[in-house]
Amino acid sequence: MYIHELSNTDVARLLRGPGVRARMGPFVFGMKTSLSQLVDPIHLLYANYPLEPEEDFIDFEVAVSPRSWRERWLSRNASFIIDGEVPSFPSFERSLALPMFEWAVNWCVFTRPHQYLILHSAVVERNGHAVILPGQPGAGKSTLCAGLSLRGWRLLSDEVCVMRPPCIDLIPVPRPIGLKEESINVIRAFEPGVVMGPATPGTRKGTVAHIQVDAKSVAAGQVSAKPRLIVFPSYRAGVGLSLEPISKAQTLLRIAQDAFNFSVLGAQGFDNLAALVDASDCFALTYSSMDQAIEKLNELIELEPTQPKNEMTHHNNSGPRANAEVMA
Amino acid sequence: MSWTLAPNAQLQWRSWEGETVVYHPPSGDTHILHPLAAEILRHLDGHTIDIAQLAAHVAQTFDLQPDEELHRQIEYCINQFTNLGLIVHVPD
Amino acid sequence: MTTPLKTSQPVHLLDALNDPSSLPSLSGPQWNQLIRLTRRTKSMAKLAHRVSAAGLDDQLDPRVLDHLLASRAVANQHRRVVSWEADRVIAALGDAGYDLIFLKGAAYVLSDMSAGHGRLISDVDIMVPKVNIDDAELRLHAAGWVPMKLDAYDQRYYRQWMHELPPLRHKARKGVLDVHHTILPESGRLRPDPAKLFAAAIPIPGIHHPRVKMLAPADMILHSAAHLFQDGDLAGGLRDLLDLDDLLRAAGAGDDEKSGAFWRSLVSRGKELDLHRPLYYALRFTSRLLRTPVPQAVLDESSRTGKPMAPVPMIMDLLADRAFVPDAGQGKRWGASLARWMLYVRSHWLRMPPLLLAQHLGKKAMRRFQKVEDETAVKTKEEKNVDAKRLA
Numbered sequence: 084m085y086i087h088e089l090s091n092t093d094v095a096r097l098l099r100g101p102g103v104r105a106r107m108g109p110f111v112f113g114m115k116t117s118l119s120q121l122v123d124p125i126h127l128l129y130a131n132y133p134l135e136p137e138e139d140f141i142d143f144e145v146a147v148s149p150r151s152w153r154e155r156w157l158s159r160n161a162s163f164i165i166d167g168e169v170p171s172f173p174s175f176e177r178s179l180a181l182p183m184f185e186w187a188v189n190w191c192v193f194t195r196p197h198q199y200l201i202l203h204s205a206v207v208e209r210n211g212h213a214v215i216l217p218g219q220p221g222a223g224k225s226t227l228c229a230g231l232s233l234r235g236w237r238l239l240s241d242e243v244c245v246m247r248p249p250c251i252d253l254i255p256v257p258r259p260i261g262l263k264e265e266s267i268n269v270i271r272a273f274e275p276g277v278v279m280g281p282a283t284p285g286t287r288k289g290t291v292a293h294i295q296v297d298a299k300s301v302a303a304g305q306v307s308a309k310p311r312l313i314v315f316p317s318y319r320a321g322v323g324l325s326l327e328p329i330s331k332a333q334t335l336l337r338i339a340q341d342a343f344n345f346s347v348l349g350a351q352g353f354d355n356l357a358a359l360v361d362a363s364d365c366f367a368l369t370y371s372s373m374d375q376a377i378e379k380l381n382e383l384i385e386l387e388p389t390q391p392k393n394e395m396t397h398h399n400n401s402g403p404r405a406n407a408e409v410m411a
Numbered sequence: 412m413s414w415t416l417a418p419n420a421q422l423q424w425r426s427w428e429g430e431t432v433v434y435h436p437p438s439g440d441t442h443i444l445h446p447l448a449a450e451i452l453r454h455l456d457g458h459t460i461d462i463a464q465l466a467a468h469v470a471q472t473f474d475l476q477p478d479e480e481l482h483r484q485i486e487y488c489i490n491q492f493t494n495l496g497l498i499v500h501v502p503d
Numbered sequence: 504m505t506t507p508l509k510t511s512q513p514v515h516l517l518d519a520l521n522d523p524s525s526l527p528s529l530s531g532p533q534w535n536q537l538i539r540l541t542r543r544t545k546s547m548a549k550l551a552h553r554v555s556a557a558g559l560d561d562q563l564d565p566r567v568l569d570h571l572l573a574s575r576a577v578a579n580q581h582r583r584v585v586s587w588e589a590d591r592v593i594a595a596l597g598d599a600g601y602d603l604i605f606l607k608g609a610a611y612v613l614s615d616m617s618a619g620h621g622r623l624i625s626d627v628d629i630m631v632p633k634v635n636i637d638d639a640e641l642r643l644h645a646a647g648w649v650p651m652k653l654d655a656y657d658q659r660y661y662r663q664w665m666h667e668l669p670p671l672r673h674k675a676r677k678g679v680l681d682v683h684h685t686i687l688p689e690s691g692r693l694r695p696d697p698a699k700l701f702a703a704a705i706p707i708p709g710i711h712h713p714r715v716k717m718l719a720p721a722d723m724i725l726h727s728a729a730h731l732f733q734d735g736d737l738a739g740g741l742r743d744l745l746d747l748d749d750l751l752r753a754a755g756a757g758d759d760e761k762s763g764a765f766w767r768s769l770v771s772r773g774k775e776l777d778l779h780r781p782l783y784y785a786l787r788f789t790s791r792l793l794r795t796p797v798p799q800a801v802l803d804e805s806s807r808t809g810k811p812m813a814p815v816p817m818i819m820d821l822l823a824d825r826a827f828v829p830d831a832g833q834g835k836r837w838g839a840s841l842a843r844w845m846l847y848v849r850s851h852w853l854r855m856p857p858l859l860l861a862q863h864l865g866k867k868a869m870r871r872f873q874k875v876e877d878e879t880a881v882k883t884k885e886e887k888n889v890d891a892k893r894l895a
Binding site: 109111138139140141142144166167168195196197198344346347348349 | 530531532534535538539542543564566567569570572573574576577579580583
């Protein structure tokens with residue numbers, strides 16, 4: 084049974100009770116809330132997910148509710164309750180509940196599953212080739228990711244690039260894409276039929292809205308993808324399209340610095356990231372037209388890889404080794 | 412004063428088009444090295460040598476003059492590597 | 504656990520830690536509950552380690568196992584970080600000409616003891632002779648360790664009342680280093696003589712440096728006991744109890760002369776160091792809650808020297824039970840909090856003159872609500888900056 088097949092009343096009852104359980108990639112989430120304002124948005128954003136059975140083991144349980152009698156009746160706030168605990172984050176205004184809920188679900192993926200190497204990038208796939216889009220906030224990666232997902236690319240994630248060392252296959256964690264401020268209008272103009280949840284003004288990033296995860300991406304949530312390109316996107320109004328190769332060494336450093344758990348995984352994390360960078364062509368893409376950027380990426384994935392592989396692995400006291408086999 | 416690679420450094424090297432990255436598991440540090448620094452560090456693995464010998468080796472490898480400037484650069488690298496815990500000095 | 508649970512029964516955390524063999528038969532909801540409990544008590548890594556040591560990985564549901572694997576990854580990172588910090592401390596102080604003793608978690612990790620496995624360690628603690636402490640501070644400063652930013656009140660608290668250096672933090676690596684000259688604050692009621700600890704200190708296996716040491720096994724146990732039942736912060740209560748369990752099992756294992764000598768002299772060493780009361784509680788609670796195999800003769804001996812007047816033992820039992828293991832359900836957490844609070848108050852009473860106690864507790868309560876640091880992965884400076892941006 085899919086979540087869109089449930090009635091609104093059923094969804095509300097589940098959210099208040101045992102939780103709405105959905106599998107997002109490798110993780111089963113239990114979603115709970117006592118706030119009626121969240122029922123419709125959750126029903127919409129997660130419509131295409133199958134409902135997981137109740138006897139299952141849940142990986143993470145996320146609730147957004149007032150944490151106490153006092154908070155419920157004497158304030159207009161709510162809190163995160165993650166796995167039954169109120170973590171040491173401050174309460175927030177109830178009007179921000181939806182973006183906060185989405186943030187809390189993301190937080191569980193960012194900070195806990197260290198059996199994976201988790202990078203901070205969007206990942207999309209087409210014709211068996213995956214493109215990794217790392218990016219500082221504000222560079223436009225979420226917008227471009229959304230655009231690609233609306234032009235036939237499969238969404239693996241708008242936030243996390245997940246691998247299970249020693250393998251570099253990319254693991255999907257399909258979730259609603261978060262858009263901020265102008266991106267919301269850009270995407271609405273780009274694809275008027277886009278299914279979006281409500282826009283919430285007043286968050287620290289401004290107005291935030293989320294795109295419903297499409298059925299195809301949810302259905303492929305257990306299908307990993309081979310990395311092909313790493314592209315640092317940069318939206319700049321009024322400039323033409325430009326594509327510059329970036330050195331693999333620089334790419335590795337940049338991605339490592341922005342990764343969620345590179346230092347937790349130690350040498351294994353380094354090996355994996357080096358293998359990922361080795362297997363991918365790396366570019367910086369500056370653009371002002373999303374159509375052109377998407378067209379460029381469509382082209383690139385059909386070409387043969389052009390950038391060189393690692394020239395050296397050298398271990399302590401053992402002398403230089405011939406080029407290692409890249410694990411792909 | 413001589414130097415050599417720290418015991419159990421277990422350095423992991425990767426190199427693409429002349430840019431070298433080295434990972435040091437005990438500290439979890441990742442370094443990107445220019446060719447001179449990379450060659451110095453690589454040469455200290457398995458050798459216990461002083462600055463003069465390093466200068467001679469580097470000069471030969473890169474076809475440079477082993478002058479005072481080169482000595483200074485090597486000293487700078489040695490200090491950096493020592494502070495980072497990658498190399499140790501060996502008493503004479 | 505010898506009898507399998509019905510699938511709906513709540514799992515007792517201590518049973519799971521004591522004997523993981525029944526874990527493969529737990530249901531999904533039971534695992535939900537157990538995983539949550541281990542997160543709240545910061546004992547998942549220890550459970551994960553014991554599951555692995557018992558060879559049970561393959562028998563667990565892969566998604567459940569993944570959570571344990573994740574906690575192992577974090578524990579391994581902590582071990583690496585602590586090992587490296589210790590390496591740097593030795594580089595800074597090893598040639599100074601006086602003894603350098605690693606304490607607590609750092610000692611467990613460096614010597615590869617079972618107490619150092621599955622444990623999250625945030626700080627490195629060392630002890631140097633009091634007469635050398637200024638020199639140590641200078642050398643550490645030259646190597647990049649500076650006092651953490653503390654307000655004037657806290658600086659005074661450390662230097663004047665506790666007669667200690669405030670915690671140091673490394674400028675580049677951000678690791679915290681606590682430099683002690685004794686194991687309990689001088690302003691407290693119990694005063695183990697540091698000279699005795701230095702005299703009995705032993706080399707750390709695997710570290711071949713004449714000055715680098717750790718406490719003797721009995722002293723390590725007494726230190727841990729004092730820390731748990733004396734020190735203010737009981738948030739790590741279960742974790743410290745698990746340490747004691749590991750330490751006691753390791754020191755007392757086997758039927759040989761060495762372990763026999765250890766048990767025979769433990770209580771008298773406790774008396775010698777003025778720590779027989781904390782030792783009494785340590786032996787009592789580990790043997791009761793974690794089934795640590797403490798010989799009855801030792802329990803009796805400890806009881807004779809360390810047991811306080813009744814009804815204190817009964818009250819302590821009630822308080823400690825509830826403080827170590829929160830209720831399985833979500834309700835009634837007030838019980839555990841109240842218990843922990845009362846133990847906390849008692850600990851501070853033992854440490855500070857009563858007049859200062861109220862003032863200090865007031866300040867501490869305020870600061871507790873400002874503390875945001877999660878005891879999860881150790882973060883690099885870059886990761887922390889990125890986190891700060893992401894939380895915005």
